[in-house]
Amino acid sequence: MSDFVNGFWGIFISVVAVGGVVWCLWLLYTQRRWLSTKPASGQVEDTGHVWDGDLTELNNPVPTWWTWMYLLACVFALGYLFFMPGLGSYKGQLGYSSTEEVARHQAKMAEAVRPIYARFETMTVPQVAGDPSAREMGQRLFLNTCAQCHGSDAKGGPSFPNLTDGDWLYGGSPEVIMETITKGRHGVMPPWKAAIDAKTAGDIAQYVRSLSGLTSDDIRVFRGKREFANFCVACHGVDGKGNQLLGAPNLTDDVWLYGSSEASIVKTILDGRDNRMPAHEHILSPEQIKILTAWVWGLSNKPEAAAQAAATTAGNPPAVSTAAK
Ligand code: HEC
Ligand code: HEC
Secondary structure, three states: OOOOOOHHHHHHHHHHHHHHHHHHHHHHHHHHHHHHOOOOOOOOOEEEEEEOOOEEEEOOOOOHHHHHHHHHHHHHHHHHHHHOOOOOOOOOOOOOOHHHHHHHHHHHHHHHHHHHHHOOOOOOHHHHHOOHHHHHHHHHHHHHHOHHHHOOOOOOEOOEOOOOOOOOOOOOOHHHHHHHHHHOEEEEEOOOOOOOOHHHHHHHHHHHHHHOOOOOOHHHHHHHHHHHHHHOHHHHOOOOOOEOOOOEOOOOOOOOOOOOOHHHHHHHHHHOEEEEEOOOOOOOOHHHHHHHHHHHHHHOOOHHHHHHHHHHOOOOOOOOOOOOO
């Protein structure tokens, strides 16, 4: 397989690779010719460098074994370039591909770990969440692939949602969590700088704070409420409780992605926010995603109790999170 953007680079690499070997051979040839023109006196020529009065540097011809080694190295290089893919887009006579080798190794690994995951295949997510060994695996997977953003305790931080509080941007059912991990998420709050001035944004921020029962200025809340109805309800809802289909947060629960200060809310309104959770479908296998889904779901649900409930209604995983909203 060739990753070159155009044919030029393939040719460039070939010329450099073959040219390098040819240059080595040329060097050997010219140097030997020069050495064989040394005086016939039998005396070894010296370079004219003398140290400490009597230490001279001789100019002996290179030993025969060295010459052979040098030649063999050149032959090996040419042979390698003939059999292996080393010349631009040329695939080599043996057709070796490191991509295929990696794929072979990965398939072997997947085969080796299949029995470990097989047990969870027929289980529902709440049942997996109730399994102690699945929880251990889930935690390890989380620490490896998710903790750098969501924190090792999964409690998140500014712009990274807390996954333990039962409050969800997109929803906390096993299906939605699985979709979040598999496909990723892109939360976009549009900037309002063009339509809203800083003072009005401050009033709206006061109203948003009042929705969570935080201290606020009544007169500004009154003005802000009117503007909120104009600009914000389309996504955050008339009651400010958000919309999980859009990832628009509930603004009434005092849970904040960016902080509850007036300055932070004003910044969100004026500049907007653009937040991304990367897709993991190419990083994790479906089995690993299921175990992670169960682990994350278990952070804000009671897995054991749910596992029993799910066992009695086998095949019908509960679709509603127990999160108090
Ligand atoms: C590069 C950083 C990053 C990594 C790695 C990452 N996430 Fe996220 N995750 C985010 C961001 C940012 C959001 C919020 C997206 C938004 O605001 O739209 C998010 C959102 C989520 C949500 C939705 C939360 C809600 O309230 O609906 C879940 C669930 C989640 N992540 C789980 C995971 C899991 C499990 C992993 C590991 C496989 C993971 N994340 C890895 C950054 C990350
Ligand atoms: C087009 C839909 C949309 C509109 C309109 C909109 N928002 Fe948002 N808003 C979002 C989304 C989506 C997010 C989440 C961004 C993220 O994931 O980082 C968000 C985030 C926020 C946050 C951050 C909440 C937190 O937890 O820190 C605040 C505050 C906010 N919006 C207030 C407003 C206000 C006030 C208005 C009206 C001026 C408004 N939004 C209009 C979609 C919208």
